Amino acid sequence: MSNVSEITNCYGCGVCTIACNRKLISIELDKDGFYTPRISDRERCTDCGLCTKVCAYQHDDVLMNHCEPQGFAAWSTDADIRHRCSSGGVGYEIGRSLMRQGYLLCGVRYNAEANRAEHYIAATEEQWAASVGSKYIQSYTADALSKIDRKGRYLITGTPCQIDSLRRYLRTFHAEDHFVLLDFFCHGVPSKLIWDKYIRGVERHIGKATHVAWRDKTHGWHDSWAMSLHGDTDEKVYTSRVSQGDSFYQLFLGNQCLGKACYHDCKYKHLSSAADIRIGDLWGTTYKDNEKGVSALIALTEKGKQVIAATETITLTPHAIEVITEGQMNHRLSYPTIMRPLQLLLAKTRVPITWQALVSRYVNKLKNKLHLP
Ligand SMILES: Cc1cc2nc3c(=O)[nH]c(=O)nc-3n(C[C@H](O)[C@H](O)[C@H](O)COP(=O)(O)OP(=O)(O)OC[C@H]3O[C@@H](n4cnc5c(N)ncnc54)[C@H](O)[C@@H]3O)c2cc1C
Incomplete structure (x- = not known):
């Protein structure tokens, strides 16, 4: 492959945009809410290969420089x-x-x-x-x-x-x-579709969100999967933690989007x-x-x-x-073949995000019960 025009579902890192001498590459959101490169004027591309040379997604290795960590x-x-x-x-x-x-x-x-x-x-x-x-x-x-x-x-x-x-x-x-x-x-x-839906729901309560914190430590670091959003309506604040069933975190940490x-x-x-x-x-x-x-x-x-x-x-x-590294995920995630497309499809509809999170919770409970990966 000599340019990124055929790449789909890549990391969306955007580094190809600066590698291109002719500035032909832009980064746009795809239909599932992830950044992806687009070549604007394919005719002007000289197939120099620089965009694919710098693309981590196009290589099997990781460019490590390591000493003893x-x-x-x-x-x-x-x-x-x-x-x-x-x-x-x-x-x-x-x-x-x-x-x-x-x-x-x-x-x-x-x-x-x-x-x-x-x-x-x-x-x-x-x-x-x-x-x-x-x-x-x-x-x-x-x-x-x-x-x-x-x-x-x-x-x-x-x-x-x-x-x-x-x-x-x-x-x-x-x-x-x-x-x-x-x-x-x-x-x-996670998909930007999920984020957009989440924030639209929160903004119904607080007006336009002006400040967002994903890790509010009010209840301590171990319970800090905690959203805190400030709105422009009477300086309202919305808070929600995964330990209380926050829908964004359930979908994100449940690996469904x-x-x-x-x-x-x-x-x-x-x-x-x-x-x-x-x-x-x-x-x-x-x-x-x-x-x-x-x-x-x-x-x-x-x-x-x-x-x-x-x-x-x-x-x-x-x-x-x-x-x-004790608490880290040290292996690749398995792809939720049915749930990911379903959740991204639902994200495009008016189905409340709380329902999507409910589906996520029950699927994960079932998987744990059946000892599935
Ligand atoms: C999408 C995502 C997934 C993560 N997954 C894990 C995980 O599985 N395990 C784990 O231990 N830690 C994970 N982290 C990192 C973790 O959330 C903290 O950033 C880390 O603990 C360092 O925190 P800190 O207190 O030093 O600084 P922080 O103030 O949190 O610094 C965070 C740094 O990350 C950068 N950053 C913030 N958001 C993004 C983003 N969306 N994309 C790129 N850079 C960003 C900021 O520029 C800043 O330099 C993840 C972070 C992100 C953004």
Whole structure:
């Protein structure tokens, strides 16, 4: 394949858009609510092959640079940052430390106008604050990536598939040295159709959502699969946790609405990563009583080790990799052959999302009872 025009159901990372010298590639939502590349003017494509060269989806391997990995339990020394971040706030602190060394930071914020997560570039600590907290939807990358100057110094954070493509892109253009790449253990990304339906339902109660947090720690870190949305009607706030049956989380964590590539084609479980640093939630037994939030932090390259050592605002406790990865999903998800198409079909109808979540709950209960994967 010499260009991305025949690719469907890919990772939607958007790196092909910056590899194309002729700027012929854009990223659009497909009918199931996932980002996908489109070539606007096929006639002008010279079939140079750069877009497929940088595409992680087109390669079987992961572009790893690994040294002996070093694992830590880690958290920000700033209690407020730790509280606002998903686990221990290490993603934020690593960025802040690199910014003080002259780096620009490329992370993900939530754009409430467009109801979407998007990569953006932060040049100040104030701007970087918008990256705090995981946004459990696929991020739109193309605009931010187009602003990256290959001669500059950047930290880029993202899903493992986004980072794998970026590593390929930087290596192709001999620019790896100026960049630090950070990914996380990734469950997968749910369909934007599901998110749009969820937010439409919430907005009936609170007006237009102006602020969204996916990990509200009010009830502690272990119960922080918790949505908190602020609306523009009388400053109303909507909160809902998975432990109370939140419908978005049931569909997302029940694996019924993820990108097709997040099932069979995810190559990035455990330590399989093209990043310098991998982060995540340090679930498992060691910190089971901690309710403030503990990040899993793994240095995968020599550069990653140096960056972590230079981050003065995190508390670090070294652990064996088995301890760090204990609570993670270490295998690929099996594809829910009937449920995923059904849930995505229902997402296009007026069936309330609470009913969709109910279906998800019963299917998963049944699967557990029958010991099905
Ligand atoms: C879709 C998704 C799935 C995840 N799955 C797992 C998992 O299975 N296991 C696990 O341990 N952790 C997972 N994480 C990571 C986890 O939610 C936390 O990001 C991690 O614990 C680090 O938290 P933190 O407190 O350091 O910082 P945070 O402040 O939460 O930093 C998060 C970093 O992630 C980036 N980010 C946020 N949303 C997105 C997005 N949609 N796409 C790309 N980058 C984003 C931000 O730019 C920021 O740099 C996932 C994150 C996402 C976005």
